[in-house]
Amino acid sequence: xxxxxxxxxxxxxxxxxxxxxxxxxxxxxxxxxxxxxxxxxxxxxxxxxxxxxxxxxxxxxxxxxxxxxxxxxxxxxxxxxxxxxxxxxxxxxxxxxxxxxxxxxxxxxxxxxxxxxxxxxxxxxxxxxxxxxxxxxxxxxxxxxxxxxxxxxxxxxxxxxxxxxxxxxxxxxxxxxxxxxxxxxxxxxxxxxxxxxxxxxxxxxxxxxxxxxxxxxxxxxxxxxxxxxxxxxxxxxxxxxxxxxxxxxxxxxxxxxxxxxxxxxxxxxxxxxxxxxxxxxxxxxxxxxxxxxx
Amino acid sequence: xxxxxxxxxxxxxxxxxxxxxxxxxxxxxxxxxxxxxxxxxxxxxxxxxxxxxxxxxxxxxxxxxxxxxxxxxxxxxxxxxxxxxxxxxxxxxxxxxxxxxxxxxxxxxxxxxxxxxxxxxxxxxxxxxxxxxxxxxxxxxxxxxxxxxxxxxxxxxxxxxxxxxxxxxxxxxxxxxxxxxxxxxxxxxxxxxxxxxxxxxxxxxxxxxxxxxxxxxxxxxxxxxxxxxxxxxxxxxxxxxxxxxxxxxxxxxxxxxxxxxxx
Numbered sequence: 001x002x003x004x005x006x007x008x009x010x011x012x013x014x015x016x017x018x019x020x021x022x023x024x025x026x027x028x029x030x031x032x033x034x035x036x037x038x039x040x041x042x043x044x045x046x047x048x049x050x051x052x053x054x055x056x057x058x059x060x061x062x063x064x065x066x067x068x069x070x071x072x073x074x075x076x077x078x079x080x081x082x083x084x085x086x087x088x089x090x091x092x093x094x095x096x097x098x099x100x101x102x103x104x105x106x107x108x109x110x111x112x113x114x115x116x117x118x119x120x121x122x123x124x125x126x127x128x129x130x131x132x133x134x135x136x137x138x139x140x141x142x143x144x145x146x147x148x149x150x151x152x153x154x155x156x157x158x159x160x161x162x163x164x165x166x167x168x169x170x171x172x173x174x175x176x177x178x179x180x181x182x183x184x185x186x187x188x189x190x191x192x193x194x195x196x197x198x199x200x201x202x203x204x205x206x207x208x209x210x211x212x213x214x215x216x217x218x219x220x221x222x223x224x225x226x227x228x229x230x231x232x233x234x235x236x237x238x239x240x241x242x243x244x245x246x247x248x249x250x251x252x253x254x255x256x257x258x259x260x261x262x263x264x265x266x267x268x269x270x271x272x273x274x275x276x277x278x279x280x281x282x283x284x285x286x287x288x289x290x291x292x293x294x
Numbered sequence: 295x296x297x298x299x300x301x302x303x304x305x306x307x308x309x310x311x312x313x314x315x316x317x318x319x320x321x322x323x324x325x326x327x328x329x330x331x332x333x334x335x336x337x338x339x340x341x342x343x344x345x346x347x348x349x350x351x352x353x354x355x356x357x358x359x360x361x362x363x364x365x366x367x368x369x370x371x372x373x374x375x376x377x378x379x380x381x382x383x384x385x386x387x388x389x390x391x392x393x394x395x396x397x398x399x400x401x402x403x404x405x406x407x408x409x410x411x412x413x414x415x416x417x418x419x420x421x422x423x424x425x426x427x428x429x430x431x432x433x434x435x436x437x438x439x440x441x442x443x444x445x446x447x448x449x450x451x452x453x454x455x456x457x458x459x460x461x462x463x464x465x466x467x468x469x470x471x472x473x474x475x476x477x478x479x480x481x482x483x484x485x486x487x488x489x490x491x492x493x494x495x496x497x498x499x500x501x502x503x504x505x506x507x508x509x510x511x512x513x514x515x516x517x518x519x520x521x522x523x524x525x526x527x528x529x530x531x532x533x534x535x536x537x538x539x540x541x542x543x544x545x546x547x548x549x550x551x552x553x554x555x556x557x
Contacts, residue, residue, distance in 0.1 A: 008381040011459050015375025016387050018368045022428025027394060030405035037405060044408075093296060106538070107300045109545070110307065114534055115488040117506040118527040121513055122306050125313075125520065131322045133305060165303065172546060217396070225400050228490040232510065246400055253404050254495060263404045270401035277396055 037263035044257055055264035065265065067240050068248040069272075071156065075244060076223040079160040083219055084212065087167040091174035105172070112168035116228040123162050124149070124233050134161075149234055152241035159229065159242060170215045177211035178204065206289040213288045217280055224273045245269045307531075314338070314525035321520045337525040344516060347529060349501050350508030357422045357493075357504060358486040364427030365482035366475055372429050373437035374463045378449055388438075395431040407495060421496045422489065422504075426482065433478045440474035441467065477548035480541055484534065505530045 001009075013020070038055060040048035059065045090108055094101060111119060126133050127148040138144035148158040181204055189199045205212075227246040230236065236243035236251075245265070253262035308328060313321055315333040341347055375381075376388050410421045444467065452462045468475075493504045503511065512526045538545060 005382075008379060009383070012375050012379045012381030012384055015379065015459070015463075016372050016384075018427065019372040019391065019429045019431075019434060020387065022368075022425065023390060023394060025409075026406060026425055026428065027397065027402060030402040030409065033405040033409070034401065037408075044411075090299075093299075098296065102542070104296065104300055105546070106542070107303050110535065110538060111303065113484055113488075113538065113545075114307075114531050115506050115509075116490055117509050118310075118530045119306065121509065121523060121527050122310050126306055126309070133309060165306065176546075221396065221398055225398055231490075231494075249400065249403070250491075253407070259404055259408065266401050266404060270398055273398045273400075 034263045034267065037260050038267060040260045042259045044259060048260070051260070055261050058261065059264065059268070064240065064243060064248060068243045068245050071241065071243055072224055072226075072245045072269075074156055075160065075226060076220055078156075079163050080216065080219045080223050082160060083163055083167045083170065084215060086164045087170035087215065088174050088212070090167070090171045091178055094171075094175055095178040105175075108171055109168035112166045117232060119162075119166075120229045120232040123165075123229075127158050127162075150238055152239045155234060155238060155241045159226075159233070162229065163223075170219065173211060173215060174208070177208040181207045209288045210290060213280070213284055217277060220276060220280070221273055224269065224276075310524045310527055310531070313521055314528045316521045318519060318521055334521070337521050338529065341512070341522055341526045341529060344522070345508060345512050345526075346501065347505075347508060347512075347526070350503050350505045351529075353419070353502055354487055354504040354506075357419055357489075358483050360419075361423040361426040361486035362479055362482040364423060365430060365433055366478055368427055368429035369433040369437040369478055370463065370468055370471065370475070372434045373441050374459070374467060376434070377438045377441040378446070378462070378467065379459065391431045391434060395435060403491075403495075410496065416496055417498055417502075418496075419502070422492050423486065426486070430482075433482065436478060437471065437474050440471060444470055473544070473547060476541070476544040480537065480544050481548055483537070487533065 036048075039050060039052060041051045041054065042048035094104055094108075098104070125131070129135060129145055129147045129150060132148070134148070135145045138146065146154055148154050185203050185207070186199055189203050194202065225246050226244055227250065230242050230244055230247050231250070234242040236247055246269070249262050249265045249269070252258045252265065312328050312330060314337055315330045315335065316327075316337075317334055320327060320330065376384060376391070406421075407416070410416055415421050415424075448466050448470075449462050452466050457465070488506070489504070490506045493507050497503060497507060500508075500511065509526050509530050513523050516522055
């Protein structure tokens with residue numbers, strides 16, 4: 001290795017060293033450490049006690065594990081597609097030549113950047129069965145009243161409705177994508193006799209499919225790990241209808257001090273999310289169109 | 295229809311503002327009175343009289359600013375190493391970076407807590423902002439993509455003049471990275487300002503609460519006084535709204551960068 005190459009290597013490692021250290025200290029180390037935790041029973045007071053696969057046997061007999069998995073899956077697989085549809089629809093609307101574009105953009109975007117505690121507190125009131133605005137609106141149409149957060153069957157839909165209000169960030173990403181669809185392609189399709197709907201399906205959608213894919217991946221990863229809103233709004237209730245995985249992990253770790261059990265649950269969730277991410281990447285080349293990288 | 299939809303999205307926020315200016319008796323009157331006849335600004339002062347919100351604001355800003363500085367500096371440095379320098383192992387580090395972007399953080403929550411407890415950082419602000427100084431994959435990635443658009447001749451010219459890599463980064467490259475720095479500044483600030491789980495896990499003394507924890511505490515103690523809870527919520531939200539209005543362009547630009555990241 002020449003002196004110049006050595007210097008390059010040294011500088012490369014030097015400049016990336018914060019990240020390399022961060023990955024080792026905050027990812028690799030903790031993940032290895034959590035394998036130790038999985039194999040031990042530990043309440044952080046008494047010394048850790050080795051129990052082998054005991055945590056996994058315990059999971060099989062813990063009805064709340066299954067319950068929280070089903071709840072999380074429900075929230076993710078119903079919530080994320082709806083979020084994508086709403087975000088996409090808003091973006092398509094904003095992509096027309098409309099007046100006051102920046103005002104609408106602000107209005108749709110703002111909710112997604114407000115602190116979760118603040119909007120969660122507000123939504124508890126909006127969903128209030130007696131005084132809430134949502135039931136008042138339903139009342140105009142002769143519907144309701146619905147007990148939203150107080151009824152097991154409605155609590156998850158209520159949280160999903162709220163999540164639709166928070167899709168502004170995804171909308172902006174879609175909007176940026178839509179604005180990048182080349183005008184020439186649209187015009188070429190029009191000359192070939194494609195109507196607006198066909199142009200949308202066969203030109204717009206394929207061109208922005210990488211962005212749909214991106215929003216979907218990020219959306220599913222985030223949705224599987226939903227915590228703050230449920231912690232504040234329902235704390236898992238009513239009757240554990242909104243007990244999601246991360247909330248259950250949090251309770252085990254920081255309220256019941258079952259560090260080993262909580263770490264085991266976290267690993268299960270981790271593997272589930274990784275599996276779904278991998279599946280999506282596997283199917284991506286069937287529908288995601290990557291512009292021929294020239 | 296656009297207007298109706300816009301109003302629907304605006305409604306929760308409008309409700310916060312209007313409730314925060316009402317008398318207790320007016321809160322649950324239906325139909326809702328959207329614009330209180332006599333706005334009661336004193337509700338906002340009342341919030342400060344009941345709980346030390348000035349401390350929560352100070353704590354939130356301290357953590358957010360420290361975290362943001364760390365995130366910007368680490369992104370610039372690491373992105374420079376990944377985009378402007380050629381060295382064996384670079385592609386490997388970049389692959390690791392892409393991988394960590396998609397790793398769910400939940401798996402490290404408990405071991406990281408125990409590590410911070412071992413080094414006596416639980417109960418301090420360090421766990422909330424120090425990790426940012428090691429960079430976050432997503433921000434480094436954004437910065438790298440941006441740096442790749444700058445011509446390499448810049449570096450070469452500076453190198454011929456005898457500048458070291460440090461000088462090239464700070465005096466040649468960084469001044470040209472304005473848009474990416476602005477984007478990362480805003481997103482990193484929001485991320486730290488809005489953070490909930492980290493303060494919840496690491497902070498226990500009430501005078502060290504950040505705004506989200508303070509607001510939750512306020513709601514727990516004065517939950518029946520909705521006009522005050524809404525005023526407290528508004529105090530928490532207001533900095534975000536102000537930030538948005540002052541930096542609207544950077545917000546939109548940031549989302550566009552993000553979208554490009556998906557390509």
